Amino acid sequence: MTQRQSLLAELIARRELVLNFVLRNLKQRYKGSALGFLWSLLHPLFLVLIYLIFIRLMRFPTSMPHLLVGVMVWQFLSLCAGDAATVVLANASLVKKTWFPRIILPLSAVLGNLVHFVLSLLVLAVALPLLGVSPRSTWLHLPWLIALQFLFSLGISLGLSALNVFFRDVEHLVPIALMSWFFVTPVIYSAELVLNNPTFPPWVDTVFFANPMTALLMWYRHAFLGDPLPAAALWPGFLGVFVVFSLGALLFHRLEPRFADEL
Amino acid sequence: MSAPAVAIAVSGLGKRYRLQHQGQTTLKTAALRLLSRGSKRDEEFWALRAVSFEVRQGETLGIIGRNGAGKSTLLGLIAGTITPTEGAVRTNGRISSLLELGAGFHPDLTGRENIFLNGSILGLRRRDIAQRFDSIVAFSDLERFIDHPVKHYSSGMFVRLAFSVAMEVDPDILILDEVLSVGDERFREKCRVRIGEFRRRGKTFLIVSHDMDTIQTICDRVLVLDRGQTVLEDVPTRAVSEYHAINALGESPGEGPARREWGSREAVILGVSLRDARGDRVDILGAREGFTAEVRWRATRRIEDPVFGFALCDGEGRLLYGTNTAIDGCTIPAIEGDGAIELAVETIPFQRGRYYLTFAIHSRDHKTFHRLDNCSAVTVTPDGEHAGTVRLEARWKTPG
Numbered sequence: 001m002t003q004r005q006s007l008l009a010e011l012i013a014r015r016e017l018v019l020n021f022v023l024r025n026l027k028q029r030y031k032g033s034a035l036g037f038l039w040s041l042l043h044p045l046f047l048v049l050i051y052l053i054f055i056r057l058m059r060f061p062t063s064m065p066h067l068l069v070g071v072m073v074w075q076f077l078s079l080c081a082g083d084a085a086t087v088v089l090a091n092a093s094l095v096k097k098t099w100f101p102r103i104i105l106p107l108s109a110v111l112g113n114l115v116h117f118v119l120s121l122l123v124l125a126v127a128l129p130l131l132g133v134s135p136r137s138t139w140l141h142l143p144w145l146i147a148l149q150f151l152f153s154l155g156i157s158l159g160l161s162a163l164n165v166f167f168r169d170v171e172h173l174v175p176i177a178l179m180s181w182f183f184v185t186p187v188i189y190s191a192e193l194v195l196n197n198p199t200f201p202p203w204v205d206t207v208f209f210a211n212p213m214t215a216l217l218m219w220y221r222h223a224f225l226g227d228p229l230p231a232a233a234l235w236p237g238f239l240g241v242f243v244v245f246s247l248g249a250l251l252f253h254r255l256e257p258r259f260a261d262e263l
Numbered sequence: 264m265s266a267p268a269v270a271i272a273v274s275g276l277g278k279r280y281r282l283q284h285q286g287q288t289t290l291k292t293a294a295l296r297l298l299s300r301g302s303k304r305d306e307e308f309w310a311l312r313a314v315s316f317e318v319r320q321g322e323t324l325g326i327i328g329r330n331g332a333g334k335s336t337l338l339g340l341i342a343g344t345i346t347p348t349e350g351a352v353r354t355n356g357r358i359s360s361l362l363e364l365g366a367g368f369h370p371d372l373t374g375r376e377n378i379f380l381n382g383s384i385l386g387l388r389r390r391d392i393a394q395r396f397d398s399i400v401a402f403s404d405l406e407r408f409i410d411h412p413v414k415h416y417s418s419g420m421f422v423r424l425a426f427s428v429a430m431e432v433d434p435d436i437l438i439l440d441e442v443l444s445v446g447d448e449r450f451r452e453k454c455r456v457r458i459g460e461f462r463r464r465g466k467t468f469l470i471v472s473h474d475m476d477t478i479q480t481i482c483d484r485v486l487v488l489d490r491g492q493t494v495l496e497d498v499p500t501r502a503v504s505e506y507h508a509i510n511a512l513g514e515s516p517g518e519g520p521a522r523r524e525w526g527s528r529e530a531v532i533l534g535v536s537l538r539d540a541r542g543d544r545v546d547i548l549g550a551r552e553g554f555t556a557e558v559r560w561r562a563t564r565r566i567e568d569p570v571f572g573f574a575l576c577d578g579e580g581r582l583l584y585g586t587n588t589a590i591d592g593c594t595i596p597a598i599e600g601d602g603a604i605e606l607a608v609e610t611i612p613f614q615r616g617r618y619y620l621t622f623a624i625h626s627r628d629h630k631t632f633h634r635l636d637n638c639s640a641v642t643v644t645p646d647g648e649h650a651g652t653v654r655l656e657a658r659w660k661t662p663g
Binding site: 024027031093094096097098099100260 | 280339342343344345346358360362363366367369371372376379380383384385386388389
């Protein structure tokens with residue numbers, strides 16, 4: 001009698017299914033739209049324009065390159081979290097009627113968004129020199145950074161997709177939570193605003209930097225733009241990446257056997 | 264030669280569902296449930312319990328039973344889509360399950376794209392699918408439409424494509440849930456031929472179907488399920504007649520006139536089976552056919568001069584016919600212990616409809632020992648185009 005293979009071995013054996021799901025998601029997203037993939041670039045660009053106008057009005061210190069990096073990076077997380085809630089529900093008939101490692105559903109959604117993200121970073125790498133930022137050796141940090149953010153987004157996606165099968169409230173909470181999270185993360189403003197700001201009590205710094213997205217974003221800006229990287233303040237954030245991934249994976253693993261009963 | 268290896272081993276399998284009284288779980292209901300822990304408000308329901316069996320490689324096992332008997336739950340558990348509450352399933356070999364035709368088909372994608380997507384869900388490599396692509400398309404007869412989105416397909420085209428993919432997966436174990444009754448007669452014949460080939464190549468089949476002809480033709484053994492439990496595991500003919508018996512005796516509640524049961528129970532009716540002229544158990548008759556009802560009884564004490572009664576009602580509960588052994592001049596001196604009596608109905612004078620049978624044991628002065636109102640039913644199916652309910656033996660004659 002064969003035992004069920006380990007999850008990793010199974011995922012490798014089923015890599016073509018993962019690929020097919022990713023392709024299906026991508027095809028589905030752009031089916032019928034004239035501009036197709038261009039939208040995944042246009043969308044963050046429009047956001048950047050809107051923020052730029054807002055920030056000029058508010059007189060926050062920021063720059064176009066900072067904003068571009070922030071919005072692109074945030075976009076990856078926000079798309080993953082947005083897809084996560086419905087990724088298992090949208091495939092209810094598959095889950096009920098066919099067997100494959102269920103993790104493939106959130107995994108392929110995150111991978112699809114990763115494809116967009118990598119493409120938008122390539123565009124960014126071309127755009128930055130035009131804005132006066134010359135390529136630097138720290139750009140080589142990017143693969144590590146992308147891997148870290150991928151792990152983080154996968155953790156979020158695993159947790160949310162599993163929870164939403166049981167509590168449909170999750171999909172309504174996600175946009176609200178994302179919005180609040182966006183404002184406590186230095187996406188459209190600079191971390192300098194919070195860092196060592198004498199008007200805030202010292203615990204604010206601790207909480208602010210415990211946010212894995214803050215840690216990731218500051219490292220991205222360090223890699224792309226050469227911003228300072230206060231590693232000492234950021235390690236709880238990086239640790240948070242692994243905590244979130246483990247929690248999400250655990251939650252998914254625990255709830256997965258009951259998916260078919262609930263759908 | 265040693266016996267073939269076990270392909271599927273099911274032991275003590277059970278699946279419990281909780282029936283929620285109101286729709287979806289939300290945070291609010293979940294929170295309420297947490298607060299009121301201890302008070303079990305959800306009803307529990309065992310869809311399947313204590314089911315054990317083995318299927319050897321190369322065998323074809325049929326699973327039959329009424330709606331809600333647990334057939335699909337059992338297949339889901341074996342296919343791995345449902346997690347068991349208790350017990351275990353062990354399988355040996357690659358499984359391909361077709362629990363629903365077209366599960367995983369995406370309406371916006373073309374037939375071609377869906378073949379690759381569906382094939383990979385069923386566990387095929389892209390290379391293997393590409394190799395079999397032509398024969399999949401040929402089998403489905405969809406050459407002209409293969410590059411159109413499947414949302415424009417008719418339902419017949421849709422199932423042909425889904426079935427063709429599943430048949431080309433070439434698994435060791437194939438699980439089919441009620442999918443053999445698809446397509447037109449020509450396509451079904453193709454499927455039967457293909458399944459025959461698979462069986463000759465030693466593949467293991469697990470089939471759920473309501474089509475008793477299919478079950479009798481292709482199964483080696485049949486498992487009869489009822490209310491989540493194994494009733495019988497036997498050769499197809501015996502299993503199918505058991506299935507008919509379950510259907511005849513156990514009407515689902517709420518259908519037809521009320522079933523009632525009363526009496527002093529000094530003598531009881533243990534069961535009634537209906538058989539056709541060949542002695543097979545039936546619950547469906549053709550017009551002008553007859554049946555024999557065997558009434559098994561048990562008398563806890565000696566009863567002198569008992570009377571057995573029979574009545575036939577229609578679906579509205581109207582009495583259509585009633586008789587008893589006293590009226591018909593059949594005298595029974597006494598009954599004691601276990602026994603049986605037969606009532607032969609030579610031809611049923613109806614040509615369509617469902618009729619409900621009542622049986623009783625009483626004394627000559629109408630003291631009821633046991634009476635079962637509408638305890639079984641027969642369905643009569645028309646043999647011609649005559650209108651109406653009853654069947655008259657009427658003949659046309661042209662003068663001269």
